[in-house]
Amino acid sequence: MHSLLIVGVGSIGHRHLRCFQQTGRVHASICDSNSELLNQLADQYDVKDKFTDLTSAMASRPEIVLISTPAHLHIPMATTAVEAGSHVFVEKPLSTSIDGVDELVERAATRGVTVGVAYVMRHHPLLQQLKQVIDTRRFGQPLQVTVNSGQHFPFYRPAYREIYYTSHETGGGAIQDAITHMVNALQWLLGPTTALVCDAAHLSLPDVEVEDTVHVLIRHGEILGNLSLNQFQLPNETSLTINFEQATVRCDLHSGTWQYCTQPEGDWLPGGESSLERDDLFVAQANAFLDAVEQGASPACNLHAAKHTLQTNLAMLASVRDKQWYQIP
The missing domain is CATH 3.40.50.720 (NAD(P)-binding Rossmann-like Domain)
Known part of the structure; x- marks a missing residue:
């Protein structure tokens, strides 16, 4: 023990x-x-x-x-x-x-x-399956990635007004507390983030001023991506789409499935599935x-990977403030 x-x-x-x-x-x-x-x-x-x-x-x-x-x-x-x-x-x-x-x-x-x-998220079975797809080049090189995510934060975290979430200085806001999960996951799947531009705002959450909505254009070398997240929509959903040289893969974490399409007008074919209970991850x-x-x-x-994600978090915050692209070390 x-x-x-x-x-x-x-x-x-x-x-x-x-x-x-x-x-x-x-x-x-x-x-x-x-x-x-x-x-x-x-x-x-x-x-x-x-x-x-x-x-x-x-x-x-x-x-x-x-x-x-x-x-x-x-x-x-x-x-x-x-x-x-x-x-x-x-x-x-x-x-x-x-x-x-x-x-x-x-x-x-x-x-x-x-x-x-x-x-x-590095322990999510669906993302682990996608990493194998990417690493083995099953569908060729990944070219483009899109992430859409949202949930009703007051329902899942009703105490958000009383904790660290209220301030950037303590790690709060949607950039450091929420979208950072998928940023880190993409770095694990696709490699380091090399550049980004970010827009974020407080649109809905009561009694706080930190951002609850984030849009990011992001690069992982030659791979182009965009991420969108909000913390007020009613469905709790996260979807990830990767366009490869030879296929499109769509992963819906909320439904526990991923699919792929290899032909124009082709059917979506089953790739894998995973059923998770609340604490499994x-x-x-x-x-x-x-x-x-x-x-x-x-x-x-490890610390090196987490440092890179931290640098990405800080670049997103700076990009919102300065309204410009940032290169990531």
Whole structure:
């Protein structure tokens, strides 16, 4: 059994606690400054060890530290854990600034610990099937990608007004909190993002001012793409279309299917399907990170990949502000 300390047990930290426990591979302890929440979850999940500050929690010498605090705290907390010799799993995004990221990479390498970032879409069975299609060049080179995504955020996250989401400085807004998932997934599928221009605005969500709608024109080298996301539409749907040299592939994550068409006016042919329960992706993510720790392997999303997504997040925010294209390092 691995000793796992979860730092920050709000909405996503609560989910990580539940899902890591479902692996049957960890003994969990929890840390949060909200003692009422801490006691509630300790009782609900039979957690024996609980802490209200990171210093006391780290004194217990956890093997793995999972950080699910607001994003501006991720790097300093991860650095503290790495310096203590713990493996670290960080909730996305990696940070709200590039400051300290390279130092964290260096310290993790020096200490010989595994550090991963929780971009959970890399564990989606349909996207894993599409990655195999892309990597084997089954339909030739990918040429163009389109993503359309949306959900009714107040229904799925009713506490959004009271948490980190309200401010860019803490990782809030649709760019850093939502569309970053598919940006990271496309980087995994298609390679690094090389350039983008972004438009975003607050159109609907009550009681906040951060953007709830994002449109991005994006390049992955020679591959052209566009992503559109909003957080107020009623259907919870995400669709991904990739035009290859020899076929078009359409993946509907909400219905759990992907199809392909190889002829003009041709029928859509079944490519694959996947039926997921609510926590399946997060349990798969938890098992994969534990596997990486045990095997000394690179996690599904390592620090280098997460840094690139962070740079892309920051470029999107800057593009909205400056109304211009940005090249991504």
